[in-house]
Amino acid sequence: MIHLKTAFLLAYFSQFVACFNFISQIFDLERNARIISSGTPIKKIKVNSEIECAVICSNTYKCCSSNYDMYIEQCTLFMECSPKSQQAQESQILMKTHTPDINPQPKDCSELPPGTSSGVYDITPANESTISVFCEMDTDNGGWTTIQRRYDGTVDFYRFWDDYKAGFGEIAGEHWLGNSYLHAILRQRSYQVRFDVEDFSGNTAYAIYNAIYVGDEKNNFKLSLTGYTGTAGNAMVDRDGTPMNGMMFTTRDRDNDISTDNCGNIKKSGWWHAACTWANLNGGVYTDEILIKSIHWITWKQKGLKGTRIMIKPQPSF
Ligand SMILES: [Ca+2]
Known part of the structure; x- marks a missing residue:
């Protein structure tokens, strides 16, 4: 599991997200895995990378996790925050973390x-x-x-x-x-x-x-x-x-x-x-x-x- 911070990567994908009101968000990225959802996906969309998929999830109401299939370049958005998964080559899962982007500092x-x-x-x-x-x-x-x-x-x-x-x-x-x-x-x-x-x-x-x-x-x-x-x-x-x-x-x-x-x-x-x-x-x-x-x-x-x-x-x- 690694952390993927969309805010830092925004500049590289600005051509894709220019139309979004971008909200910074940290994702956990799980490689070689696919979401097995219990519900209907919010949306399926063709994108070029897992980052773009994460950015779209960031800007989609109720999206808590997304699945990027590198083989068919498809981003699938889900409401589940801790989705079940199975092993899958050429696929990645991106889950919104509960950690805020900027931890508020204690006041004392x-x-x-x-x-x-x-x-x-x-x-x-x-x-x-x-x-x-x-x-x-x-x-x-x-x-x-x-x-x-x-x-x-x-x-x-x-x-x-x-x-x-x-x-x-x-x-x-x-x-x-x-x-x-x-x-x-x-x-x-x-x-x-x-x-x-x-x-x-x-x-x-x-x-x-x-x-x-x-x-x-x-x-x-x-x-x-x-x-x-x-x-x-x-x-x-x-x-x-x-x-x-x-x-x-x-x-x-x-x-x-x-x-x-x-x-x-x-x-x-x-x-x-x-x-x-x-x-x-x-x-x-x-x-x-x-x-x-x-x-x-x-x-x-x-x-x-x-x-x-x-x-x-x-x-x-x-
Ligand atoms: Ca005195």
């Missing part, structure tokens, strides 16, 4: 088929170009699109505005996906977010917020974040209890926080700082010590953390 990791393994996949957020993301398909029923991951300190997170906007690191390893992509994904529908944290002893905890949104660059990637549940505590606040909810993104070179200083410098991190934050998951110093600039989630551990992961998934539909 939740649209990958059930049973898909965790790994790097291409997604295409609405009205955006395709990007590669790490899909976490094992944790918490899977379907999570990863926006940040750290586990060994190999990637520098003390970066500038444009770095955080475009993303950095390796998608399969430590990385920040990028604020512009985060916005592009989140604007598609309603999302939840999950923060996973791990200390240097291997203890883990998580925080889920059942609603997250991040605005565009004009709004300095302003964060909306509500609905905490989890085991790590709600550290998306500053020391005064001011929530990250409603805060804009701050980096070492772009101070949008409510501190008199620049929290991007103080905490060595790009983040939605208030004044500044108890959740410094992009902290620029990788150590188990609890420092103002280490990775930390203060409501869970008073020490520097080894691993972090931030992931988003559409809110469950009720």
Whole structure:
């Protein structure tokens, strides 16, 4: 069985199909076989090749398979999609596949088929170009699109505005996906977010917020974040209890926080700082010590953390 894609071959047969409103379609081609139909053929027509036969089937309402007899150059169209067949020399069967010509790209990791393994996949957020993301398909029923991951300190997170906007690191390893992509994904529908944290002893905890949104660059990637549940505590606040909810993104070179200083410098991190934050998951110093600039989630551990992961998934539909 081979695949025959009529769209790519259209140019060669344009003299035959010029009068058709051509629709691209993939066919399975089975050589040396003939259809044994249980119904009356839709049409029999003399043509010059199996490609022309496939094109005619493409453009014929209800045609799902066709038989091309090379010996008498006859194309026979059938309604059956999985017709019975028998061996026959000089004959070929063309069956429309159920695979669409262009597979629609998933809009986020939740649209990958059930049973898909965790790994790097291409997604295409609405009205955006395709990007590669790490899909976490094992944790918490899977379907999570990863926006940040750290586990060994190999990637520098003390970066500038444009770095955080475009993303950095390796998608399969430590990385920040990028604020512009985060916005592009989140604007598609309603999302939840999950923060996973791990200390240097291997203890883990998580925080889920059942609603997250991040605005565009004009709004300095302003964060909306509500609905905490989890085991790590709600550290998306500053020391005064001011929530990250409603805060804009701050980096070492772009101070949008409510501190008199620049929290991007103080905490060595790009983040939605208030004044500044108890959740410094992009902290620029990788150590188990609890420092103002280490990775930390203060409501869970008073020490520097080894691993972090931030992931988003559409809110469950009720
Ligand atoms: Ca400031």
